[in-house]
Amino acid sequence: MTSHTAVQISAGAYTATIDPHGAGLATLDYHEKPLVAGYTSTRPMTAGALLAPWPNRTGDGIFSHHGTIHQLPCTEPDRNNALHGYAADATWEIIDRSPDSVIMQWQGPARTEWPWPLVYSITWALADDGLSAELTVTNSGADASAGTSTETAHPSTASSPFGVGWHPYLSAQGAPLDECTLVMPAATNLPLDPERLLPAGPEIPATEIVGKHQHMAGITLDHCFRLDAPPASSNHAAHHIELRNAAGSGARLWADERFGWCQVYTSSESAPTIGRAIAVEPMTCPPNALRSGESLLQLASASSTRFRFGISAI
Numbered sequence: 001m002t003s004h005t006a007v008q009i010s011a012g013a014y015t016a017t018i019d020p021h022g023a024g025l026a027t028l029d030y031h032e033k034p035l036v037a038g039y040t041s042t043r044p045m046t047a048g049a050l051l052a053p054w055p056n057r058t059g060d061g062i063f064s065h066h067g068t069i070h071q072l073p074c075t076e077p078d079r080n081n082a083l084h085g086y087a088a089d090a091t092w093e094i095i096d097r098s099p100d101s102v103i104m105q106w107q108g109p110a111r112t113e114w115p116w117p118l119v120y121s122i123t124w125a126l127a128d129d130g131l132s133a134e135l136t137v138t139n140s141g142a143d144a145s146a147g148t149s150t151e152t153a154h155p156s157t158a159s160s161p162f163g164v165g166w167h168p169y170l171s172a173q174g175a176p177l178d179e180c181t182l183v184m185p186a187a188t189n190l191p192l193d194p195e196r197l198l199p200a201g202p203e204i205p206a207t208e209i210v211g212k213h214q215h216m217a218g219i220t221l222d223h224c225f226r227l228d229a230p231p232a233s234s235n236h237a238a239h240h241i242e243l244r245n246a247a248g249s250g251a252r253l254w255a256d257e258r259f260g261w262c263q264v265y266t267s268s269e270s271a272p273t274i275g276r277a278i279a280v281e282p283m284t285c286p287p288n289a290l291r292s293g294e295s296l297l298q299l300a301s302a303s304s305t306r307f308r309f310g311i312s313a314i
Contacts, residue, residue: 011100011126014313018124022049022088023104024169025124028131030313035131035251037169037277044273046167049088050135053108053118055165056224056287057081059198061113063290065161072113074171079196087120088167101125105142116160117141118299130252130312137162141301161290165259165283166309169267169274170243172250173313177266177276178217179314180250183242184210186225186262190286197222198288210264216278223267224286230257236308241280244314255282255309260295263287282309 006026007018017027017038025048027038039047059081063073072082092104103123110117119138124131139160172180186206193200206225230238238257244250259282269276284307285295301303 007094007097007102009055009097009100009102009123009124009126011274012128014128014130016124016126016131018102018104018312019043019048020092020094022046022090022106023092023106023120023122023124024050024088025131025311027312028216030130030173033173034171035173035311035313039273042273045267046084046088047083047279047289048168049166050202051084051122051123051167051281051283052087052120052121052137052163053114053116053160054085054163055281055283056289057083057197058290059077059196059288063161066158069307070113070115077240081196081198082109084165084167086114092120092122095121100127111276114139116299118160118162130310132308132310134310135164135249135307136304137299137307138304139294139299139301158301160299160301162305163283163289163295164307165190165263165281166255167279167281168311169254169277169279170184170251170253170311171277172243172245175250177278179246180216180278181244182210182216182264182278182280183212183244184225184262184264184280185212185240186210186226187228188226190224190226190261192224192287199224199286199292216266221268221278222263224261224263226286227260227262229260234249237310239282241282242314243278243280248314250314252312252314253280253282253309254312256307258284258297258307258310260284261286 076083188203237254263281265279
């Protein structure tokens with residue numbers, strides 16, 4: 001990331017930097033204290049990026065849709081998984097900007113292994129109550145290379161399987177992670193194979209892995225959780241996960257009701273740029289959803305869907 005590509009926005013006590021690489025959140029500060037473990041040059045791993053059209057891992061990169069087998073590139077070769085989709089590595093176009101917001105767009109092309117052309121548009125905005133993102137995804141229903149509708153081209157392309165996630169590393173206003181508490185209303189833990197980090201058994205109570213208020217001293221995580229069902233009356237901020245420092249201040253991540261899953265990962269002290277930090281990754285589906293179908297969305301040709309999420313200070 002360079003100064004001429006990054007977009008800085010501000011409102012009230014908040015400032016943020018949005019990176020066109022993955023349309024991701026590079027920095028977010030409140031009264032000059034960080035709410036994410038951010039970056040100002042090269043993005044470490046997928047920090048802050050959007051994860052689509054699938055989040056997390058697809059084992060062997062293989063899945064079936066309407067009877068057709070698709071082979072994705074295995075971008076995590078050591079585990080032979082297809083990881084985090086295409087959006088995180090794309091350069092998004094800046095469509096519009098103002099002092100407190102920016103709109104970015106990316107036209108994800110139809111590919112041999114992913115024959116669904118998807119158009120993504122995201123609005124990042126700051127206000128007195130924090131940062132919000134509104135992501136709209138449209139199945140454009142046309143294969144530009146063939147000049148035909150995807151429904152005409154092949155029945156397997158009539159609708160697109162879809163999932164989305166977000167990969168911020170939270171910061172409790174700069175406090176070391178080992179001095180912080182994770183507040184996460186998780187219902188269950190989905191056990192993962194320790195070698196490939198793919199689902200490996202029935203769900204178990206989340207409290208067997210983390211407490212509802214988990215002090216993070218010495219805790220190492222790379223786990224997937226199903227979040228508690230939101231109240232029927234909840235608004236777009238249906239799910240909340242917090243990282244609090246010893247004084248009770250910190251960051252609150254929120255997401256709409258379709259983000260029913262969360263991967264939580266702690267990086268090591270040696271991690272570039274961010275060191276020991278905690279990634280809190282809200283997702284609409286768990287790992288391997290393209291194969292299992294668990295919580296997988298379907299996006300019909302010529303239709304759109306919208307997602308909302310964000311972070312505020314506490």
